[in-house]
Amino acid sequence: MKHLNNPKNFREFVLPGLIGLGLLWSLGLLGFGLWRQWQQPVDPLTEQPQTSPTNQPLKVATFAQVPNIPLGRFKYGGSHDWSPIRLVVDSAIQSERREYQLSYLQPVNKVANSTIAIELLLKGQLTFVQSGRPLQATEKQQAQNQGIQLQEIPVVLDGIAVAVHPSLPLQGITLVDVAKIYKGQITNWKQLGGPDLAIAPYSLPVESEEVVNLFFQKVMQGDAYGDQLNYFPNMTAALRQLAHSPGGIFFGSAAEIVNQCSIKTLAIGKDSQSWIPPYRLPYVTPSECPLRRNQINTEAFQTKQYPLTHPLFVIFKKGDRGEKAGKAYANMLLTDQGQELITKAGFVKIDNP
Numbered sequence: 001m002k003h004l005n006n007p008k009n010f011r012e013f014v015l016p017g018l019i020g021l022g023l024l025w026s027l028g029l030l031g032f033g034l035w036r037q038w039q040q041p042v043d044p045l046t047e048q049p050q051t052s053p054t055n056q057p058l059k060v061a062t063f064a065q066v067p068n069i070p071l072g073r074f075k076y077g078g079s080h081d082w083s084p085i086r087l088v089v090d091s092a093i094q095s096e097r098r099e100y101q102l103s104y105l106q107p108v109n110k111v112a113n114s115t116i117a118i119e120l121l122l123k124g125q126l127t128f129v130q131s132g133r134p135l136q137a138t139e140k141q142q143a144q145n146q147g148i149q150l151q152e153i154p155v156v157l158d159g160i161a162v163a164v165h166p167s168l169p170l171q172g173i174t175l176v177d178v179a180k181i182y183k184g185q186i187t188n189w190k191q192l193g194g195p196d197l198a199i200a201p202y203s204l205p206v207e208s209e210e211v212v213n214l215f216f217q218k219v220m221q222g223d224a225y226g227d228q229l230n231y232f233p234n235m236t237a238a239l240r241q242l243a244h245s246p247g248g249i250f251f252g253s254a255a256e257i258v259n260q261c262s263i264k265t266l267a268i269g270k271d272s273q274s275w276i277p278p279y280r281l282p283y284v285t286p287s288e289c290p291l292r293r294n295q296i297n298t299e300a301f302q303t304k305q306y307p308l309t310h311p312l313f314v315i316f317k318k319g320d321r322g323e324k325a326g327k328a329y330a331n332m333l334l335t336d337q338g339q340e341l342i343t344k345a346g347f348v349k350i351d352n353p
Contacts, residue, residue, distance in 0.1 A: 062337045063096045066328060073101040074325040078117040078130030079210050080235075081158060081253050081312065084345040085130070085333075092341055093332055100328065113209035118315065122146060128316040128326030132158075132210030135315065143317075151323070152313040153330040156339075157301050157348035160215055160308035161254035161278045163239075163263045165246045166286045170194050172267035172275035175307065179219050181249060184226020189247065202230050202238050202250040214310055215251050239263060254278045254308075255346035258296055261289035268307060276306045301348040311350065 060066055090102055105126060107116050114131040118139050121129050135152050143150045162178055164170065170192065180186040182201050189197045203225075204212055216222065232238035235256055242248040243262035250263075258265055258279050264286070267275035277283070278301075279294040300306040314333070316326025332338050339349045 060331075060335050062335055063093055063332050066097075066331045066335060068324060069097055069100050069328045070321065070324040071099045072325075073103055074127040074322075075103050075105045075125065076128050076130060076329070077105040077107070077112060077120060077126050079114045079132035079312070080112055080208060081132040081210055081255070082130040084255055085156070085312075085342060085347065088345040089333065089338060089341045092337075093329075097332070100325075102329075111205070111207040111209075113207065115209060118150075121150075121315065121317065122148060127322040128314055128329060131313040131315050133214065133310070134313060149318045150315055151318050151326075152315045153327070153334075154311040154313050154350055155330055155333040156312045156342050156350055157309060158312055159254040159278060159301055159306055159310060159348075160211055160218070160251055161257040161265045162268055163242060163250050163252070163257050163260070163265050165242060165248055166262070166264040167246050168194060168197075168264065170266065172269065172272065172277070174271055174275075175219055175268060176270075178249075178251075178268070179221065179223065182220060182225055182229065183223055184228055187228070197247045200230060200245055200248045201226070201228060202232060202242060202248055204235065204238065204252065205231050205233065208234075211252055214308070218308060219251075254296060254301075259293040259346060261286055261293070265294070270307065276300050278306055296346060296348055298343075298348050302351075312347075 086104065090104075093100070094102060105120070106112060107120070110116050114129065114133055117126060117129040117131065118135070120126045122139075122143055131152070135150055140150060162173065168189065170189070173192065177186060177192060181199055182203075186192065187199055189195055189199055203215075206212055230241075232241065235252055238250050238252070239257070239260060239262065242250050250257075254265075257263070265278050267277040269275040276297070278297055280297050284292045284294045297306060301309045314326055314330040316322050333342065334350070339351075343349060
């Protein structure tokens with residue numbers, strides 16, 4: 001048997017015990033500290049906020065609150081459908097975020113549309129695109145072949161409205177009948193219960209793209225147009241002609257058509273029992289305009305009850321400086337301030353109120 005009064009024996013028995021007690025004491029303090037931390041309420045002023053995923057738009061109230069706004073001048077372009085937004089919203093962004101300067105690029109000798117703008121984006125001539133439609137599979141593949149990944153963010157709702165002369169005694173029309181008119185199968189308004197009046201169908205040029213392509217897909221179902229179709233170079237020319245043509249019919253962006261005084265928009269639907277007006281009831285007659293104007297039927301667009309509703313997109317390249325600029329622009333449009341200005345421009349908020 002070993003004796004503790006021997007210094008060697010003391011070191012062999014006592015020192016290991018003291019080390020073990022020290023370890024137990026340290027573990028006890030650590031556990032107590034963690035227990036105290038779990039029991040204490042979190043101070044909301046010092047808690048670190050959760051960051052949003054980088055691939056998700058950031059929603060805040062005002063332009064001034066949008067973070068990570070890059071400094072510089074950025075070129076952008078795109079669909080004619082965005083024209084009211086450029087006038088109302090982009091000008092407000094320029095006045096409030098002066099470090100973020102926008103320069104609209106008009107294609108040389110070409111009609112401004114989403115296809116041309118996406119081509120310029122891939123060539124590095126634009127920072128982001130205001131598109132009236134989503135990316136097509138061919139565009140995604142073209143970008144991938146160049147080692148580029150494109151991102152699209154929906155920011156606003158629009159739709160296709162069908163308009164006629166205000167004297168025409170029709171309140172609505174089915175999508176099938178609209179297609180038959182543009183195919184040349186219905187040529188007189190009396191075939192739809194209207195007056196004995198020849199129908200004159202109008203359209204924007206094919207090069208204007210977005211609304212024309214959507215109409216071709218959703219209404220015409222890919223069928224060919226008839227021979228009597230009249231093309232106009234822009235919205236203003238078409239609406240001016242329609243205002244003086246009792247038998248005319250025209251389709252275009254609801255944001256630009258619904259509030260017009262000189263024409264009448266029709267309710268549309270799959271059948272006469274499901275007509276949905278693109279305007280908010282009650283209908284404002286031309287005689288009451290411009291003191292009062294028809295307004296977009298916001299609820300019908302947001303719930304997709306209106307059958308020709310579609311979103312507009314901001315498109316940019318991921319992984320370079322353009323991503324910050326494009327995402328910043330989309331984030332500003334998605335602020336409460338941006339969505340309110342979008343409403344003033346005649347469009348519909350992307351999210352439900």
